[in-house]
Amino acid sequence: MHAFLLSTAVIFLAELGDKSQLMAMTFATRYKTRDVLLGITVATALVHLVSVGLGRALGSGLAEYQWGISIGAGVAFLVFAAWTIRGDELTDDEAQAARRSTGMAVVAVGTAFFMAELGDKTMLATVTLATQEGWFGTWVGSTVGMVAADALAIGVGAWLGRSLPQRVVAVTAASALAIFGVVLITEGLLSR
Template sequence: MLLSFGVIFVAELGDKSQLMAMTYALRYRWWVVVLAITVATTAVHAVSVFFGHFLGMSIPTDLLAILAGLAMIVFGLWTIRGDSLDDDESQKANRVGASVFLAVMSSFFLAELGDKTMLATITLATDDDWLGVWIGSTLGMVAADVLAIAVGVLLGKHLPERIISLGAAALFFAFGAWLLADGLAGSSTVTVVATVSATVALVGIGAAFIYRSRRLDVGRAEGTHPEADPAVPTPDRS
């Protein structure tokens, strides 16, 4: 357990998932982020231990990395969309709900699949006690991510909300590009074309939706959109 804790803690330092944890802490309450990451890490390392100790085989990390990269792009678009829809940014940054927990947990889970910390856990579980590896690796990753979350909380107290939102979106896009590059390295032409097409489609749909949302926000602010004031009835055009 101690060996697994030390190996995964060191491997996690400076890793993209640690940067993701800091990014989440800039946007949402720290304890929600810690809980979501703990659940995701426990599940990921359970899968790692199962494959390493009981099956002694590897997993299709390339496909998992591609799926995780697409998920990061979606999360980046979702972050931008949320900023355009909410006027009270501080209230949004502190919101707590099932959607936030599930979003953080699922994106972190996908990002960890095929990551070097998962591969290290599989290797450790091959020759060592599976329960000790599971507990130690989970605690090691959570401990490293808590350090990043602490940094994110401190930064969040000194940065404007607009800067935080744009920075978070940029980091999510960077995570997505990072994961896609890892997954596409050495892949077939068909896989590359399909992945690029899916990425372009996601960005296009997301950009169109964000543009529409901003237009609605402008209409509400100027009072020209029917939703600007629910008390004002829509004109009868019959």
């Protein structure tokens, strides 16, 4: 229980103001809140399961590979940005079908979050906590902490999605994803 409570608090606080919250808000402008939350939860649970495994197996030795993970995630974000802009060329009927498609939204959000969290501070914090605390409590607590912080951003994003024109939402989302990509690539190159 100690590992759960500690991990929930640490990861919740680490997530506040993180790029993942901005991503959650961005995705919530385009997809149903339920789908965004599901994608985030699945991706977070998987990344944090890997994190606690690494924390138990490697201790703090993961930091030397963070640069490569950051560059790979940055490239993926640039692809997501291009994909977001390309998606705006769908007909109105196709766009509505895509918005209703739970599977497509969950995969898009889940993949983006999985890539973004690889090498992120919350992943490294989870690895660090797992070196000192029980793996199960750390895994569940870190997942709950992150999803709770991102749920705040999802609420704001869902409201913006209902209030702004579709083209503005798409350009803003693509711009945010591209910025995340450039930041991750820059972080990776600078940390090498």
